[in-house]
Amino acid sequence: MTFSHLLIAIAPEQPLGQSFHQALHFANRIGSRVTLLTIIKDLAEFKEVALHTSSTLDLLDKATQIYHDVLKQHVHTLRTQYPKIKFQTQIRLGIPAIEIIKAAKETQAQLIIIDSHREQREQACQSGTTTRHLMRKSDVPIWSISHTTLSIRHVVAAVDMDEHENNGFREKIVALAIDFCAITGAELTLAHAWRLESEGFLRNWSGYSDLEIAIVAKKMRADRHQRLNDLLESCPTNAVTTQVQLLEGDARKIMPDFVEQEGIDVVILGSLSRSGVAGFLMGNTAESMLNKLSCSVITLKPDEFHSPVFSE
Numbered sequence: 219m220t221f222s223h224l225l226i227a228i229a230p231e232q233p234l235g236q237s238f239h240q241a242l243h244f245a246n247r248i249g250s251r252v253t254l255l256t257i258i259k260d261l262a263e264f265k266e267v268a269l270h271t272s273s274t275l276d277l278l279d280k281a282t283q284i285y286h287d288v289l290k291q292h293v294h295t296l297r298t299q300y301p302k303i304k305f306q307t308q309i310r311l312g313i314p315a316i317e318i319i320k321a322a323k324e325t326q327a328q329l330i331i332i333d334s335h336r337e338q339r340e341q342a343c344q345s346g347t348t349t350r351h352l353m354r355k356s357d358v359p360i361w362s363i364s365h366t367t368l369s370i371r372h373v374v375a376a377v378d379m380d381e382h383e384n385n386g387f388r389e390k391i392v393a394l395a396i397d398f399c400a401i402t403g404a405e406l407t408l409a410h411a412w413r414l415e416s417e418g419f420l421r422n423w424s425g426y427s428d429l430e431i432a433i434v435a436k437k438m439r440a441d442r443h444q445r446l447n448d449l450l451e452s453c454p455t456n457a458v459t460t461q462v463q464l465l466e467g468d469a470r471k472i473m474p475d476f477v478e479q480e481g482i483d484v485v486i487l488g489s490l491s492r493s494g495v496a497g498f499l500m501g502n503t504a505e506s507m508l509n510k511l512s513c514s515v516i517t518l519k520p521d522e523f524h525s526p527v528f529s530e
Contacts, residue, residue, distance in 0.1 A: 225327035315351035411469035474510035
């Protein structure tokens, strides 16, 4: 995957904090085009305010000019620090998540970047509403950055090895992870969390002994580990240092624990719902993991996913 154009969404009056520099450092390595985007919410209150002051149009014009000047100042400051980046700016009016998705399509961005860190939340890593909507509805990968070090040293690509999962989607996740690590120089761990879900059934209803269950689990574990290796070998890794890691336990707990213990900088995972409500749910496992991950997270959809934003 190429990363020739990145779209960075900056909320109105949001400072361009240290967390954004992880993404800017990445973009500078490869001379990407970067669009700094700010969305002004279309507030119904403007109409009421306009009755007592100037027109709604005047208010929006003033707000647009102010935020445009802020973005220009960001560019002026960043060009010195990141000379290889080709900066652009854009102001849009509307619902943030929807306008970000539309802007990404119009500009042919390959990656949308948003700051997920908010100090006022109970947990610093809790993703905001806009981030969640983007991860659910965007067909462009989302890089949700958090407070972390500038350098990216270790990346985890979390994959689902269950039989019902689309193998092409697994390969897409791994391919993006390899390309990302090739640019950053990071080490890649291909990780899969697994447990024998039917253990209770086998023991209580099928009469399996502990030894028989252990044998079944061992065979299934070995099969999944081999398929992880095969998946990694199916993608050219070039100079990227790679390894596979089979984690045993509930993915919603064991994966965040592993990420924390190993000091992972970025987690890459698929965002796919099997509920039948296309584009509105991310999938229970991915959704539940997000608030537990304090590092940056990149989520992506399978090729066949089409954003519901363009059918609304």
